[in-house]
Every structure is written in C-alpha cells, then in structure tokens.
Amino acid sequence: MxxxxxxxxxxxxxxxxxxxxxxxxxxxxxxxxxxxxxxxxxxxxxxxxxxxxxxxxxxxxxxxxxxxxxxxxxxxxxxxxRPNIKHGGFSEEEDNIICSLYISIGSRWSIIAAQLPGRTDNDIKNYWNTRLKKKLLGRRKQSNTNRLSSPSEDPTDSNVSDSNALSNSTIERLQLHMQLQSFQNPFSFYNNPSLWPKLHSLQEQMILQSLNASPNSLMQHGLLSPQAGHEQQVYSYEQATASVTLQQDYGKINNTKIVELDNSSNENNNSHYTNTLVDSTIVSTRDGVEQSNAAVQPASSFQAELDDFLENKAVGFIPQEDQMAEFDSFKEMNGSKDSLSWWISNFDTKSASSNSWDSISFIQSEGIFQDYELGYQ
DNA sequence: AACGCTTACAACCGCCACGCA
DNA sequence: GTGCGTGGCGGTTGTAAGCGT
Known part of the structure; x- marks a missing residue:
C-alpha cells in the first residue's frame, strides 16, 4: 500500500x-x-x-x-x-591582531571579533581562511621545501644538524614565549598542553636548560626587554623558573596556583591580566550580560584537558614536521628574521606588552558593547 | 569570446550551552 | 532534575566575481 x-x-x-x-x-x-x-x-x-x-x-x-x-x-x-559593520579592507594592524589572537586562542572567532570593532566573527573567519591562513601556509610550504631540499637525511650530516638546530631554536623560542605568556594568560594556547607542538625530550631539555641558565639567556632570545618603560615585558628569573616548574609539574598544577602567581606579578608591573582576561570574556559575550563565571569556565576546561594530557599525551613526544613548519611560518611572517618576536614588537608599540591579551589595550569595551548592543536589542 | 580555475564572501549546518517551564 | 526552545558559535558549503589561458 x-x-x-x-x-x-x-x-x-x-x-x-x-x-x-x-x-x-x-x-x-x-x-x-x-x-x-x-x-x-x-x-x-x-x-x-x-x-x-x-x-x-x-x-x-x-x-x-x-x-x-x-x-x-x-x-x-x-x-x-546592523549598523557600523565594516566589510573588507583589513588593515595591517587588524591582520596582526587577528594573527596574534589566533596564535593565542585559536579559532575563537567571536572573541577575536570582539577585539575588532565593526568586524564580525564571520568576516574575520572568512578573512583568515581565505587570506591570512594562505599567507602563512604559503610560507610554510616554502619552509617545508627548503627543509626537504636538504641534500642528506643523515642526522650526522652537518647541514641537517644546522637545519634542525634552526628549527629547534625556533621551537625553543616559541616554548619560551609560551612560558612567559603563561603568566599573563593562564587559559591561553600557551597554557594548554594538548594544543602544544609535540616535542622531543631533548628539545624539552634544551628549553629547560635555556631557562635555568640565566635571565640573560632570555634576553639573548629576545624575550626579555631591557628597555626602560617596558616593565610589563620584564620577567624575573624566579618567575621564569617558576613557570617552568609549573609546566613540568603537570600533575600538580592547578588554577589557583596560576592565579596566585599572576597576582604576585601584577603587584609589580601594573599588568592586570586577570582583569584583562575577564574583560575580554565579558566583551565576548554578545548579550551584554556579565558572566561572573566566564573566566572560570575555561579553567575547568583547561584542567580537564590537562588531565587528558597526563593520561594520554604525556609520553612519546615526537617532533612533527608540519608542526615545526607551522611555527616557522609564524616566525617568518612579517619579514621577521629568525625571531618570534614579530608580534611582540608590533604590540610593544601600542601596549608595551608581549602578551596578546594584555595587548588588548585595543579593547575598547565601550565601543564594543555599543556595537553589540546594537546587534542584540 | 569561451572556458576553467581561483578567490572571496555570504549563508547554511549542526553542535553545544544556557535559561526556563 | 529533566526536557525543550533558543541563541551562539565554529566549521563547511555554495556561488558569484575575478582572472588567466
């Protein structure tokens, strides 16, 4: 039927x-x-x-x-x-903000959009997928080609060693940057081990040795600025080593510890990352309602991922070519010469901070709220 | 001019979180 | 406590415009 x-x-x-x-x-x-x-x-x-x-x-x-x-x-x-929407014509400054935040927090387009008044998450997402990402991938492809064109695969070959040394150096600097950034944004990519590039144990050792050697080594890596008036960028040796301890001690790390560390650093440098983070989260809530637990939520998520990391991912660090290349790409972006400080220096000019969240001096809450209020009347 | 390819962007889809009954 | 409706969000797709051959 x-x-x-x-x-x-x-x-x-x-x-x-x-x-x-x-x-x-x-x-x-x-x-x-x-x-x-x-x-x-x-x-x-x-x-x-x-x-x-x-x-x-x-x-x-x-x-x-x-x-x-x-x-x-x-x-x-x-x-x-809705009114005040900008389309296309992304400025260099906006490019850098998007890249910096993407590196820091990943594809949280709504949060990124909250930092760019007049831009929508969809717009930024499209812009990233169609242009910025390709810009990076293009370089990545190039750096892959360069590496693969190495004349020998023999690890004892001096050319290969030099090449690996460069990559290791790059990752070292990224890791150092991650360590330092972690003070100001405990919930960032840098504090989320599951998102980190997988490192060989030797690479980890190099990082730790580098950090433990002396504060000067950090300056040599371009991660500590001796310049006056840039207090927010200067970290104490104790802070750096404490950070290493935190990262080493995955099993004991907890959010309270991070906050305590941060508060102590705030006392010294007027860098109120906690406020910044909370502000950022609030800004990102489009309904305009302050969510008091908003900053706590990523913390529990972070803890969960940390646990997952401990259970599943803590062993067998293997360097992956594409991951290394990815970071090379960031390194090479903006014409920076073998330095990961390209985004740092860009934001130094505006905020005297290497932290992309802290650099949210460009968070103009009022404007952003106005913007979103218009969208959510 | 025609065709195919690429790019840019608007729009859709599906999942998740939250508030409310 | 639970289920439902809705908003929010990120990923993906569709398509028009641009461009090269």
Missing part, C-alpha cells in the same frame, strides 16, 4: 523529531535559502530598527512575513545589516 505524500512528510518529520534528537528550528520546506534580496534586507532592517528582535529570532520572520529561518535572520542582521 502506497503512503500519501502527506503521510510520508508526517513520518519523516516524526522520524526527524524522534530519531534525530531534536526538532529543526524551522520548517525547512517553507523557508527560503540562499542570498538575501534587497527587499528582504529592507524588511528585516526596518523592523529591527523600530522594534528590536523582541528577544526571539525564531518567531521574528513570521512576524514580519519573511520566509526565512530565524537563525538566518539573525545571521543576516549580525553579519550584514
């Missing part, structure tokens, strides 16, 4: 609702997809400007007679129609 199309539709819908776990946000058969017409834009914009979203995006399209999914309306408004 044949089922009518109505029955089939009903069964499919029920199947969707029952088996697939949840109902769709809208009736997909009756919503328009694809590019928005100017008329639709005008309708949506006019309504929101006059009445706001009413706190319910799903119901909004029906109210105004748009055959669109509520989510689609929301995206259209946020990414395109």
């Amino acid at each position: 044949r089922q009518s199309s109505l029955d089939i539709h009903f069964l499919e819908e029920r199947r969707t609702r029952c088996k697939m776990g949840r109902a769709p946000c809208c009736d997909k058969a009756n919503v328009k997809k694809g590019p928005w017409s100017p008329e639709e834009d005008a309708t949506l914009k006019a309504y929101i400007e006059e009445y706001g979203t009413g706190g319910n995006w799903i119901a909004l399209p029906q109210k105004i007679g748009l055959k669109r999914c509520g989510k689609s309306c929301r995206l259209r408004w946020l990414n395109y129609l």
